[in-house]
Amino acid sequence: MxxxxxxxxxxxxxxxxxxxxxxxxxxxxxxxxxxxxxxxxxxxxxxxxxxxxxxxxxxxxxxxxxxxxxxxxxxxxxxxxxxxxxxxxxxxxxxxxxxxxxxxxxxxxxxxxxxxxxxxxxxxxxxxxxxxxNVTLLRESYIKSLPAIREHFLNDLIHGGMEEAQIEEKLNEYAIDVAGAVKWVIAAIHLEPDEKVDKAVSLHQQRELIPISVRNLIEEKLEGQYRFIVFHSSFETILLVAIDKDNTQTGLIALLGDICKETKKILEVSVTIGVGESCSSLTDLSRPCHTALNALGYRAITGSGGVICIGDMEPSGHEKLRFDSRMESELIAAVKFGPKEKIRSVIDGIVSRMEDARVHYRQYQAYVLAIINVLTQLSQQYDLRISEMFGVENDYFEILGRVQKMENVRPYLTEVALKMNAGMEEERSNTTKNVIREAKQYIQDNFQDPDLSVEKICRHLHMSPAYFSTMFKKETGQAYIAYLTDVRLGRAVELLMATDDKTYIIAEKVGYPEQNYFSYVFKKKFGVSPTRYRTAHRSGEA
CATH class of the missing domain: 3.40.50.2300 (Response regulator)
Structure with a gap:
């Protein structure tokens, strides 16, 4: 030396x-x-x-x-x-x-x-x-600093401006498994601890533990279903999710909604999740992050404690001949829900924009390919056969061959979209019938449970209570609670006629732990108390 x-x-x-x-x-x-x-x-x-x-x-x-x-x-x-x-x-x-x-x-x-x-x-x-x-000491120092270094990198990533090669290198170095997806979604997570909660709950005695608990719950829910990373930004906790071919953004949003409910129920914390636009490259995460944070701004309108998608709240800006997220949302909505006039109108708008553009032919191809990509993903989501919908096997080049000439684009896309709409209607109808059938069976098997609420049956069916309630009434002509009441009282009548059980025992057997409330509901439907009903029918008065 x-x-x-x-x-x-x-x-x-x-x-x-x-x-x-x-x-x-x-x-x-x-x-x-x-x-x-x-x-x-x-x-x-x-x-x-x-x-x-x-x-x-x-x-x-x-x-x-x-x-x-x-x-x-x-x-x-x-x-x-x-x-x-x-x-x-x-x-x-x-x-x-x-x-x-x-x-x-x-x-x-x-x-x-x-x-x-x-x-x-x-x-x-x-x-x-x-x-x-000393390399060992440096390595130990690096490992101790790794969480902070990862967070710093992820914050740089969502602000944009990084090269793709650099991103891939850092993702590998920091063992962050989100590369190679079909697209990426960013969600911003906002916590609002309820001031009215029971302060005896240990979690709320140490409020600094609340964000950690929420993060753990999010990771448990998403683990095995999506590739993702959760990290802190200077604004909110950020969730970056890779959407692969075998999962969907729609499924992710449903899962995030379930997370909001569970955090409220288990942790007594109100969590609002803002979901931004998706993007097809990790170099373009700046706008998805920005729109996710913007989505949270709509809490004053929609209320807290749920998922807010920016696509539901405001249209996105667009660039010349770029099939942007607003157009994607319009096309998906038209194909899903119709009517046929709407589908034709949306396709006309999409194709007219392409016809009016003065760009290189490669941009036409990229534009059409983006449309086809949305439609094929939608077909897969609804288990529709690609060959039947597109008239070809699942091959992008063969599909592009159908729309090489400009004049073929409008009729072909319209035909595909109308076929998909019809296929979805049929699939939706079959799905609805199956769900209602499963719901009725679940009620028959569990009506004795006094806590058999809409939320409980919806957790079993994996759908939102609002949608289930609407669908159930439409298919059965009854509200869920009315149907459950009929099932319980029908069974109560059977027990009144077939047994000598006391009224309070029958009430418990059909899901009413309070005898007085059971008698009230029974009398409201049949006009007499359970005891009078039994006496009258056994004596032949009725």
Whole structure:
């Protein structure tokens, strides 16, 4: 190792010369790279020569040793300072300690004492350098810092401007499995702890644990179903999800809605999740992140504690001949829900935009391919056969062959969209009938449960209570609670006729733990109490 560089500062030339001549600098591990007679001159030479150690007197003209030490500490904090002085005064020593001076010795300088101090300083410098070079320590430090480094990278990623190669390299380095997806979705997660919760709940006694608990619940729900990463930004907690061929954005939104309900029920925390636009490249995450945060801004309109999709709240801007998320949403909505006039109108708008554009043919192809991609994904989501919908096998090149000529685009896309709409209607009708059939069976099997609510049956069926209630009434002509009441009272009548059980026992058997409420519901439907009903029917009065 090369010797360390040292500078001597003293206003007496004889003192400087004596010290330089008497000390065996090489043996001590140093070389003298210069000397100065005052602090100002020393600072100029320090800037030029960059010494490792400065050995200085205190009393000097223009700038004394302590003032110089203060300047060194501010500008060159790694330089070690040794002060020697002929004044054994406590105040000097005290100030020197504050300036992080490593040694304070008295004149006249003893050769043995100074040599020992220099060797001690050399040893400390060697250890510092060794520690800084120690790969194991650096690796341990890196691992400890990795969560913060990952978060920093992810925040840079969602702000955009990174190259694709750099993104892939960092994703691999930080073991973040979100690359290679069909598209990506960003959700912003906003927490609003309920001030009315029972403070005896341990989680709410340590409110700093709430975000951690919510994050754990989100990770548990998504694990195994989606590839994702959750991290903190300067605004909200951010969820980045990779949408692959075997899962959908629609399914993700449904799952996020379930997460909002569970956090409210289990953690007593209101969580609102804003879902932004999707994007097809990890280099373009800036707008999805921005729109996810914008979605949260609609809490004042929609209320908190649920999922807010930006596509439901506002249309997106568009660029020339780019099949953007607003157009995608319009096409999906038209194909899903019709009517046929709407489908034709949306297709006309999409194709007219392409016809009006003055761009390279490759952009036409990319535009049409984006439309086809949306339609094929929609077909897969509804289990529609690609070959039947598109008139070809599942091959993008064969499909593109159908729309090579501009005049073929409108009739072909319209035909495909209408076929898909009809197929979805049939699939939806069959699905609805199956769901209602399953719901009725679930009610028959569980009507004894006093807690058999809409929410409970919907968890079993994996759908939202609002949609289930609407669909159930449409298909059965009854509200869910009315149907459940009929089932329970029908069974109650059977028990009244077939057994001698007391009214409170029958009430419990059919899902009414409160006898008085059971009698109230029974009388409201049949006009008499359960006891009168039994007496009248057994005596033949009815």
């Amino acid at each position: 090369n010797p360390y560089k040292i500078m001597l500062v003293d206003d007496e030339e004889e003192v400087r010369t004596s010290i330089i001549r008497k000390i065996d600098w090489q043996d001590a591990g140093f070389e003298v790279i210069g000397d100065a007679e005052n602090g100002k001159e020393a600072l100029e030479k320090i800037e030029q020569n960059e010494p490792d150690v400065v050995l200085t007197d205190i009393r000097m003209p223009y700038m004394d040793g302590l003032e110089m030490a203060e300047n060194i500490r501010q500008r060159y904090p790694s330089i070690k300072i040794v002060i020697f002085s002929g004044f054994d005064e406590f105040e000097y020593a005290k100030k020197a300690i504050k300036l992080n001076v490593i040694e304070y010795i008295l004149k006249p300088v003893n050769v043995e004492e100074l040599t020992a101090i220099l060797k001690k300083i050399k040893k400390n410098l060697d250890e510092e350098i060794e520690q800084k070079r």
